[in-house]
Amino acid sequence: MPPHLPQPIAFQGEPGAYSEGALLAFFGEDAQTLPCESFDEAFAAVERGDAGAAILPIENTLGGSIHRNYDLMLRHEFHIVGELNAPIHHQLLALPGVTLEEITTVWSHPQALAQCEFTLDRLGVAREPTYDTAGSAKMVREQGRRDVAAIASRRAAEVYDLAILQENVEDEPNNLTRFVVLAREPVSVPEGVPAKCSLVFSLHNEPGALFKAMAVFALRNLDLTKLESRPLRGRKWEYFFYLDVAASLDEQPLQRALSHLSELTTFQRVLGSYPRHDEMRDA
C-alpha cells in the first residue's frame, strides 16, 4: 500500500526501463511517470516539485550498493518513504517477425550484456554497448534494424512494440534490485506494519567503535538487515556506515538506540523510516 504522494513520480531511464517497471509495481499501473536522464535529474525533479517522489535503485544482488544514490541522498534532504525488492529479468527483443537467425548484433548497457554472456556466446552475435537497456530497444524500433536485437525489460517490448525473441536470457536467475521511494516529507509507519529504518553515520576513529555502535542495537533486540562500511572519499581511514534496522522511528527502542548512537558518532542521519517490503514483485 503505497503512501499518497503527488504525481508524477520520477525515475531514471527511458520509458520501459526496469526502474519504470518498479514504479508501476509500487504505485500501480495507472501512476503518472516522469522519465529522467540521470539519477541527479530525478533528485532535481523532486527538489523543484516537478515530481512528488522518485523511485531509485539502491542495491542489487549482482552489483551491490549503488553509491551514487546514497551520495545524492546525503546531498538532498529527502526521506525514504517506501521500498520494493524486484527481480530483474532480461529479454532479447527484436522487431516483430524477425527471427533469431537474422540477428547479428545485440545492443544493451554493458552491465546487461555481461549478465547475459552465456546466451550471447551461444548465439554467436556481436555485442555493442549502449547507455541504456530501454534506450537500446527504442533505437531498434526507431532505426527499423532487422539485424539487431536489444536486451531490455519485458515492459520495453510493450513500449516500443517489439517481440520477445528469447525470454529471461540472464545467466544468473536470482538478480534482485532493491528500490527506494524518496519524497520531500517523511511518512509515519502505522502500528503493526513491519517497518524498516535506514541510517548513515560515521564514527570516531578508535578501535571497537563499530562494535559499540552495533551494541546500541543489539542491546535493544533491534535486528539489522543491512550493514556496509564505505571509505570516505579523500579521508583514508574514515568510513561511512550504511545501516538498515527492522524497526520504525516511532518505536521507543529505536529512538533510544539513535540517541545512544549519537554518543559514538561524528555524523549521523536517518534516511527514512518506512514500511518494510518482504515479498518481491516483478519490475
Added chain:
Amino acid sequence: MPPHLPQPIAFQGEPGAYSEGALLAFFGEDAQTLPCESFDEAFAAVERGDAGAAILPIENTLGGSIHRNYDLMLRHEFHIVGELNAPIHHQLLALPGVTLEEITTVWSHPQALAQCEFTLDRLGVAREPTYDTAGSAKMVREQGRRDVAAIASRRAAEVYDLAILQENVEDEPNNLTRFVVLAREPVSVPEGVPAKCSLVFSLHNEPGALFKAMAVFALRNLDLTKLESRPLRGRKWEYFFYLDVAASLDEQPLQRALSHLSELTTFQRVLGSYPRHDEMRDA
C-alpha cells in the same frame, strides 16, 4: 615488497587499462603482464597456470565492492597475497596534433563517461559508450580519428601513442580503487609487517548473530577495516558478510577469533592473509 610469484601476471582489460597500471605499480615496471578479456578469464589463466597470479579490482570509493570478483574468489580456491590502493585519474586522449576544438565525440566506458560529466558538458561533445577505457584509446589510434577523443589512463596514452588533451578530467578527484593480488598458494606475512586478513562468512539466521560475530573480534582487540553484508542470491533473508581484519593469520588472537567465529557461522572462508597496503600509488 611484492611476493615472488611466477610471471606473467593476469589483469582484466586491454594494455593500458587501469588494472595494468596497478599491476606495474605492485610488481614493478618490468613485470610481465597477461591481458584478459574478462575477470573470469583472468581467474581461468591462474587456474590453468598460464599466469602466476592475477591482480583484480575489488572495491572502489565511487562504485563500491566489485561483487563479481568476490563471487569468482568463492568459486576458485585462490588466496589473496597482496593489496594495492590506487587513485584513478582519467585523461582525455587524442591523436597527437589534434586540438580540443576538433573533438566532437568522446569514447569511453559508460562509468568513466559518467565520472567526467562536468568536463564533457563544458566541452559540449557527444558521448559514445564503449566496453573499455583503454579499448577506446586503442580504437582512436587504429581508426585514426581526429574528431574523437578517448577517456582512459595516462598509461593508455603511452601504449597507443596518444596525446593528453586535458589532464585529470574526473569530477570527483578522490576516486580510489582497491586491487587484490590472487595466487594459487597463500603467503605468510613476516612478523612486524602490518597485515590484513579477508574473510567471507554467513551466519545462522537469528537475532543478534552479526553482533556476536563482531564480538569475536572486538573481545580480542582485533580491528575491522571492512564489513559488508550482501544478500545471498535466491535466499531472501540470508547474507554473506565480507570482513577485513587488521591482523595476520599467523597471529594467535586471529586464529582464536576464527575458531570462535566458526561456532556462529554456517559457512566461513579465509580469502587470504597478506601485507597491508596503506599508502597509495598511482595506477
